[in-house]
Amino acid sequence: AAGVIQSPRHLIKEKRETATLKCYPIPRHDTVYWYQQGPGQDPQFLISFYEKMQSDKGSIPDRFSAQQFSDYHSELNMSSLELGDSALYFCASSARSSGQGAYGYTFGSGTRLTVV
């Protein structure tokens, strides 16, 4: 079965650079979620999109922005990177119209961002 695809798997950036993470949800999933997991930390919700509109917002820094495109893939754009942005970034998708609704989650394998 198709899963949530995240790219790249690993990314190394220098401080003050920008980074773009991509997420391709499972086909026919209409909702995408982004989470950030710092070293030794629990995943923290950043932002979500439903039908290409921002649905909910968590602890996403102002330096970050995201969007969901017409093909439902999503991109997380991160500017003025700081050392503290080094983390594993997870994307998840769900189909709100399904029986399990928004909570029928599937997580991607994550993008590991290292800021040096």
Place this chain on the structure above:
Amino acid sequence: AQSVTQPDIHITVSEGASLELRCNYSYGATPYLFWYVQSPGQGLQLLLKYFSGDTLVQGIKGFEAEFKRSQSSFNLRKPSVHWSDAAEYFCAAGAGSQGNLIFGKGTKLSVKP
């Protein structure tokens, strides 16, 4: 405020022994409840979830969890632990229509031979 608490940061059990990982939640209403497992540097694998109905939920890899409303708990259990179960375990909860999850701080499981 909504929260998920995993009281045990680190647990060590012997291979073949039983396991119980604790999870408590604080929500206005009963949330959706999940257990995920994560190996170092890897993604989150769903073990099981509770939406409604039978309070004893069966998951993958021989895990089960029991929802207890009176205790606001959703503890994960396994009757006999295998060395390959060593990993970090996260309890998570969600409520409302938006779908975002709140995770506990995680419990690291070590398995000794």
